[in-house]
Amino acid sequence: MELATCPEDQLFRLDPRALDVNGEGVRLREAGRLVPAVLDGGIRVWATGHLPVAAAILGGRQFRKHPQHWADLQAGRITDAPGVLEFALMPGMLNEDGARHRELRGLVSKAFTLRRVESLRPRIDTIVGELIAELAQTDPQEFVDLRRHFAFPLPMRIICELFGLDYSASDDLARHYKAIHDGRSGKADIDAGRAGVVRIITGLIAERRRQPGDDLTSALIAATDGEGAVLDDELLLLTLMMFLFAGHETTQSLLVNALKALVDHPEQLELVRSGAVSIDSVVEETLRWASPINTLLFRYAAEDVVVGGVPVKKGDAIALCIAASGRDDEAFGPTADQFDAARQTLVQHVAFGHGAHYCIGAPLARLMARTALAAFTETFDFDQTGAPAAEPVSTYASNSLNLLAGRLRLRHPVSTAA
Known part of the structure; x- marks a missing residue:
């Protein structure tokens, strides 16, 4: 069966509102290892929720990320799908291939080193401590949203530290970023938010060109490869x-999903508090069981190829349903649908990708998540009884909840001194 000629009634419809990511994942895996599907805007893709197939595509040399390899796009058949195309057409390292990708990633890797990540540990400890102290001041009868007051500010503050932004610019960046991601924002607010983010980062680049500092922005400006290639202002911005x-x-989504998993599985939380299960294991099990990424858009076949027993034509697009792949019982056994932080498995999830495009920020995300979860679970009990109901974050990209509300109870006194 060819993707282009597959009858409409045989296409698996991937929900752009992501209202039931896990149920959709079950249905997708049952439909086959690689399934003809349709996205918002009528975009036809192959889709998979099977881990081995996803890993093979992510790591396979027969697949590309640059949209020049997407036959339907190049033929002008993709005309109206802004939410999807925003990811597929994003310029920069994210959607480059081969030598160009290696060059850009090499430049970024010289600036964003493991040593730089490790150097942020004291600031992560401090900021987590500040956020815990702020939460400790909450009225015990008041509902607090951990997404808004814990999961959002931690990575935002650390990224601003990483960039070298001062406090006033950091507050402005957070405000503009919220406008983009607030589900209640209209198009004008979203456009203004994006313009604000571009303005702040562009100004930061100009400032660091004049006066370098000990930050990622300055390191990216200074990075060169063996042939003298550098990141120009456009690539720095991107x-x-x-x-x-x-x-x-x-x-943010990793923190929300991990906190929610522990609250919903008190026996797992007790294992953590007793020392029987490590916070590292909680983070990895969350990445598997409730990946922050719902669907990864896209990979394109650079040649005719057979994937998961299915013939794929050159130029076909493939959507990788990452959240679904984390619950693949062929990979993780009959308990794949259960959250088990003590799980013993040698199979690796692909929540941070796989192969040449493996997420360069994964070490920092893991460090923030470990630090925040350890401090929170040691300090608080969290009761969601009677709390406002949460809804899924409605995008193809994200797999999380729009809030995580409950009442906090201190397990021991917390110093309010930061």
Whole structure:
């Protein structure tokens, strides 16, 4: 069966509102290893929720990320799908291939080193401590939204520290970023938010060109490869925006999903508090069981190829349903649908990708998540009884909740001194 000629009634419809990510994942895996599907705007893609297939595509040399390899786009058949095309057509390192991708990633890697990530540990500890102290002042009868008051500010403050933004610019960046991601924002507010983010980061680049500092922006400006290649201002802007949008949303959703998993599985929380299960294990199980990424758009076949036993034509697009792949019982066994932080498995999830495009910010996301979860679970009990109901974050990209509300109870006194 060819994707272009597949009858409409045989296309699996991936819900752009992401109202039931896990149920959709079950249905997708039952439909096959690689399934003809349709996205918002009538875009036809192959889709998979099977981990081995997703990993093979992510790591396979027969697949590309640059949209020049997307046959339907190049033929002018994709005309009206702004939410989808925003990801597919994003310029910069994210959607480059081959030598160009290696060059850009090499430049970024020289600036964003593991040593730089480790250097942020004291600030992460401090900021987590400040946020915990603020939460400790909450009235015990008041509902508090942990997404808004804990999961959002931590990665935002750390990314601003990483960039070298001062406090006033950091507050402005957070405000504009919220306008983009607030589900209640209209188009004008979203456009203004994006313009504000671009203005702040552009100004930061100009400032760091004049006066370098000990920050990622300055390091990216200084980075060169062996042939003298550098990141110009446009690529610097795109790279920093990639760090902001991909790094913040992923970490925020990881924290929300992990906290929700522990609240809903008190026996797992007790294992953590007793020391029987590590916070590292909680983070990895959350990434598997409730990946912050719903669907990864896209990979394109660079040649005719057979994937999961299905013939795929050159130029076909493939959507990788990452959240679905984390619950693949072929990979993780009959308990794949259960949250089990003590799980023993050698199979790796692909929540941070796989292969050449593996997420460069994964070490920082893991460090923030470990630090925040350890401090929160040690300090608070969280009761969601009677709390406002949460709804899914309604996008193809994200897999999380729009709020995580409950009442906090201190397990021990907390110093309010930061």
